Amino acid sequence: MTLLAGARVLDPETGETTRADVRLDGDRIAEVGPGLDGDGRVDCTGGLLIPGLIDCHVHVAFRRPEPLPRSARILETVPVLRGLLARGITTVRDAWGADAGLKHALREGWITGPDVLVSLRQLGPTGGLGDSWEPPAGAVDRYGDPSLPDPVFDGPDAARAAVRRMVRAGADWIKVGASGAMRSVRAGVDVRPTDEELVALVDEARRCGRDVMAHAHTAAAVVSAARAGARSIEHGTFLDDESVAALGNTWYVPTLSPISDSEFAPDHRRSVRLAAEAGVRIAAGSDLAPRPHVDLTTELRLLAAILGDAAALKAATSEAARLLRLDDDRGRVEPGLRADLVLLDGTDLDVTDLPGRVRTVWHDGKAVGARE
Template identity: 55%
Template structure:
């Protein structure tokens, strides 16, 4: 078996943020050695470069591009085919694992694992489940159409009541969901109901329990407002998505219940002048509260709210919001892997872990211009043609 030697570089310890000189040896899809003075059959000179784990995006939508495409009103094949360039873009930026926050179905994952298309490892949520009138309820008053998708691979996400919530979870799992995505508030993009509570504690607790009963799956909750985030944390959500308007009670509940925060700062920070009024400042304040309280944070971009090519901007926003460069990189590597239940095999550079690696020009941790520093990407031990 060929031993590929990445030598003479600097290696990031994702957990501590420390950088040390060293070599990394890859065999097949695994890291087999990390140390000094190692040998191999093929060499990759990493002098002057920083070797980091492959990035993990915990909140993206790979079937919602390109810009200007309305995924609700195109043929279903267009949604799936639009994922091809999106996945390629993410992978070439060094994003080697993604959790799709709704839109991709099991066929997209099959295409990646079968080698038909190129892309990161893909975890699915399929649809965002919610109550009648919630943002996942795609309803047209003129025609009375209840679901524009009408697609068995993306099942009906609407429920009312705890038992119906359990049934919605079962529909998603039957169609291949790894995670259950729930909407607890309205949408900032649509400008509606960001402080609403669109479901009850009993409904969300039933969903979280049913997901756990079905193979230990967990729940990610779209929640902009503080009361929705607090309710979700107390009901058993694994992660709060967005959390634009958190307060002390919300972050306290998140700490108490071990709930992660996936802030998707790019939504408000990449173009703050055009974000909803006050949201950019509120989002930064939510980050401050979360950091001060000790909430665990993982990286998610919410692309294509911003273009897929800007995915790594999320790291500079996380750094600027109080995590610093080392902390931002941790959210996109080992901490993201911990949230997704994948830390046993990815998220850090260590023997036995999956050979998902990014080689960056220069040895600094600086996250301000990462997309232009990416020199080489290895996904499952294979170098990606950039």
């Protein structure tokens, strides 16, 4: 038993905080309320307890641009994951690059880090996102790793087969490139799946017990992916009224961080405002791939500038858990849920410098990072 005493506790659904103690029993929250008793008392006076943060779009094992051995991609994940957990990020959804072996290493305790949900590769048609091709060499699979299967498909039946390859290799989620990369969009060469391919892909994912996350920069790609039944739309850089309307039953993960300093940043911020004003469900994701790494704490600062601090924290806790179908297990500070918690210095909701405020992180009820 551990008693976290004297903090204010955030309800991410309302944005309100209340003075309460939190009693932990193993990896679960046992009780929340004032005046609790318990062994292992931790003085949290002057602090704010929030649920462990959830990043819905990371790349913890992204291929490096340098021509390094394949092992470098795997080994780089060790400090990346350790650093994420120390900053209060206790669950992540990897949007391609990490394989099922990483989850095994975390379960076995070989490495430390957040819980990781993997998608393996981002599926797409020939010439689209996920199709590595170079003029001198033709098709090039730079991963060259059987644990990350071939992501390319052409036609609805091939899209179904691609989903099955990912599921066979241990994917928790299916990632599809409903549009091309930003550079392709900018060049006017946006090779993307047909509506029939997207419908088949989403249907096959459901038959396999998986949900689909769809990379989509353009409004047209957002509409196609949302109407096909993707559970979340990633990026959504250039939304319009039609695409926002299509997001009615879909989560929007804006990933503001990677292009926050680019010429498209104003369009991206406008898209988030349009979605928020229309009541679209927004979950937080950092798109961790760029180096030097940005992470969820940067993304929350950018989201808060548009939505406010309380809404940004909700996007990274209860709403993120809801998107990932984990809301019966984490994302709030309530009895019965996972004891994934972060103690921040101060009792306000300001997310401007979350890393500087983190005092202690609990993951599965264990203190994994504590500042002296």
